[in-house]
Amino acid sequence: MVDTGENVTQRVAPPAVDPAAGVQAYYAQNAGRLGQRYGSVTFEEVHGGVLDLLPPVPARVVDIGAGTGRDAAALAARGYQVVAAEPVRELREVAQQQHPSENVSWAEDSLPELSRLDETFDLALLSAVWMHLPLAERGRAMERLAALLAPAGLLVISLRRGDPPTDRVMFDVPAEDVVSLGERAGLRLVRLVEEGRDRLGRADVWWQTVVLRKGEG
Numbered sequence: 001m002v003d004t005g006e007n008v009t010q011r012v013a014p015p016a017v018d019p020a021a022g023v024q025a026y027y028a029q030n031a032g033r034l035g036q037r038y039g040s041v042t043f044e045e046v047h048g049g050v051l052d053l054l055p056p057v058p059a060r061v062v063d064i065g066a067g068t069g070r071d072a073a074a075l076a077a078r079g080y081q082v083v084a085a086e087p088v089r090e091l092r093e094v095a096q097q098q099h100p101s102e103n104v105s106w107a108e109d110s111l112p113e114l115s116r117l118d119e120t121f122d123l124a125l126l127s128a129v130w131m132h133l134p135l136a137e138r139g140r141a142m143e144r145l146a147a148l149l150a151p152a153g154l155l156v157i158s159l160r161r162g163d164p165p166t167d168r169v170m171f172d173v174p175a176e177d178v179v180s181l182g183e184r185a186g187l188r189l190v191r192l193v194e195e196g197r198d199r200l201g202r203a204d205v206w207w208q209t210v211v212l213r214k215g216e217g
Helices: 019-029 031-038 048-053 070-077 089-098 135-148 175-184
Strands: 060-064 081-085 104-107 121-127 149-161 187-197 206-214
Touching (some): 019 089, 048 149, 048 187, 060 070, 070 104, 089 104, 121 135, 135 149, 149 175
Parallel strands (some): 121 149
């Protein structure tokens, strides 16, 4: 660089931020509060539009991004054997305090790799998780989910819609994008549920749920 003798302010690009790390930091710091908030609505209220599609008991279920354990515990209470995958230690601790269950085993794992899961499942649930994935990771994540499903297994993905919040990394992902990625991974659409209003009363948030099945079923 040539020194012109002028005062030049150098613009330095900010360090790259790992989106997943940013998300995890938010949930770690707010684990206790979120446990109370998410526990204020039931599994049945949140997932009522897909309950009739759940596989018969007994079945193997994985709850990916299980958070504070509401859904994992509810599925276990219905008679399923549940693996709850959650990367944030603080959330796992809240979950095991609030929703202890012998039928739930916890794994420190996350998309897109899910490297610690080495079996297949009849049902994979992602409740308010997919919208945290950057675009570049979604195709790989869908391929991994398809590989985790047993023949005729179901994948249920709930999507938070609306403008993303500013306090964590999140994207507004339409259901059509999820369906398209699923088809490329060998999954077919079973149901698209337009949830409408947010169960926690947020006026600017609405939900869609995509249900995909592996193979012809």
